[in-house]
Amino acid sequence: MIRIKIKNHREIVRKERSRLVSALAPFFVDVEQRVEEEIVKQIEQVFKTRGIEADFEIVFDREDKA
Numbered sequence: 001m002i003r004i005k006i007k008n009h010r011e012i013v014r015k016e017r018s019r020l021v022s023a024l025a026p027f028f029v030d031v032e033q034r035v036e037e038e039i040v041k042q043i044e045q046v047f048k049t050r051g052i053e054a055d056f057e058i059v060f061d062r063e064d065k066a
Helices: 009-016 019-028 031-049
Strands: none
Touching: 009 031
16 A cells, blocks of 8 residues: 655645635635645556556545644
């Protein structure tokens, strides 16, 4: 099992979107989850092009959500 924890999700959003959107986004969407979903999509695409079959799951750390 490979588990990846994204530690700089807000920084990634700032780089990918404007500052205003990154400041307001947490009020409308779970930014960390959204970043993780996008990263999983990219990893899935790489695996698919190489013929690797895998299941992906985003697991939330209860300590992080507290």
